[in-house]
Amino acid sequence: MLVYTINRLIQLIPVLLLVSIIVFSFVHFLPGDVIDVLAGEEEIEDPEVRAALEKEFGLDKPIYVQYLVWLGRVVQGNFGNSLVTRRPIALELFERIPATIYLALVSIGFAMVISIPLGTLASVKRNSLVDYTAQTTSLLGISIPEFWFAIMCILFFSLYLGWLPSSEYYSPTENLGKSLKHLVLPALAVGFRQAAYTTRLTRSSMLDEVHKEYVDTARSLGLPEWKVLYKYTLRNALIPTLTISGIQLYQLLGGTVVVETIFAWPGIGRAIFEAIVSRDFPLIQAGVLVLATFAVTINLLVDLMYRLLNPRVRLA
């Protein structure tokens, strides 16, 4: 296990390097001089200022040196300054990360709490009313656009019933009750789709498992049915569900842009979206790099968890 972990950590390096090359080249695909892109809206007319800036960004050197200089700074957490707020980008982004992680974790948690029992129940009572309801709802869940569902939630719960606030974010460390109240609708909007997806997955992997030989063996040994289903079958059936939940978590870190925009949620996805609108290119660059690094790390953790849960993979 230790060897495997070290191996995977070493494999991370080329992946992260490739990601950084993709992100680095992003500004070079934009029209105009890189200096104009990085320095922002105001035209730099004075050739001396221009030269000084070019020197600062290292743009007078060949491209691979530029990349290395940039990478060196990024590794130290120096992403430069935002073109809009003129503050360090690292600061700008790290303020936004907790809100996104909070939303993503709660949504995934919500989705798992709903979907695992529902998926299991649907598979145990196959072709019953429960099964058909679960299947139809989850099929709808993965077919309707997230933002449409979000708007419908606002329309119904905040405008019509007036139960829940439709925007604003409060930190859970400051005021937990208020924070949770503001979290319900965004988490519902994000979690519904995830729940639909994992319900389908749990159901189908349960159905896959109950036809395996060990289940027959357990039954023929005379074990009670609940023990066969919940102690043996479910444990194996949950492996793919957990893996997918991990993948969903990393997709959510970058994929909640839409929901964050609708609910004015100050997360990192919305920060990147705002940067695109205001043409704050260094911030886009840094944001994507940070999220991708997160993604790779979570992916690795999921893989390790998968091996811990599944001795067959571990021993293979």
Next chain:
Amino acid sequence: MAQTLFRADENIDVALRAPTLGTYLRRWGSVTKDGIIELYKSKTAFIGAVMLLVLFVACIITPAIDRYSPVKQNYRALLQPPSAEHYFGTDRYGRDIWSRVLWGGRRLIVISLLAVGFGLVLGVPFGALSGYYGGWTDAIGMRLVDAWLAIPGLLLYLLIVTIAREWKFEGIYNDLTLIFALGIAYVPQVARLVRGSVLAEKEREYVEASRIIGESNLYTALRQILPNCMSPIIVHATVRLGLVLLIIAALSFLGLGSPPPTPDWGADLSLARDHMETRPLIAVFPGLAIAYAVLAFNLFGDGLRDILDPRLVDQ
């Protein structure tokens, strides 16, 4: 039973005799016939197929059944409720929503078909060759795929769409960018899927046979192994078509999809947001259109999986 499109023995058969047009036609004929029979057996696939048929027919005959130009504004008929004049009512510029939904669908379906096609064209050979050759080729190929997948999908589209916006792409170029962005993001997923199936498949006897009779590696990988790995890809691509529709809708909703006044379901929904409280019906039709199309692809994909995946059939 069309569990896999081509069985191993057929492949050896075809490899030994030079394939003629007749062989191909007969093979595809029997595959099609099996397919239709299976379709009838699976309820899900059948409903999905019918829904897709309606969708495609509507897209094809759009010019015949639209009532107005989808972009023509009419200030004497703003925000009208559904009527015989305007089946789905009109939006805030007096544009006919029925026509906008139809033309928007026509455009979105073409874009998503091309985007998924593009991803398949690059991803399938990539994955097949990576899995077939193994070793260093595979290691490098898969690290590339990892890095590609590490960038969360939506961010990759945002990067590409941003570049396109800065270059001020318009009209067809804007659509091409969308196709490129969505296609390129699909490549690593396809590659990984195909590689997995090829790895499992390449230990089979017919592969050995193909090598023994002296076929080249490239021929064996692409013409012998690949056809046997098609089922999971077909299922995956069908579901992906629906997902692509959702992604385009989300991008348009954020104002990054296509510039107005292009008819676009996501952008129309975004516009309708301002009239949510007074005229909620405006948001209903583009929303239903997206849901219908995505549901159709998902149902058909689900049904196909039941048909093509032998493990789940008739349990």
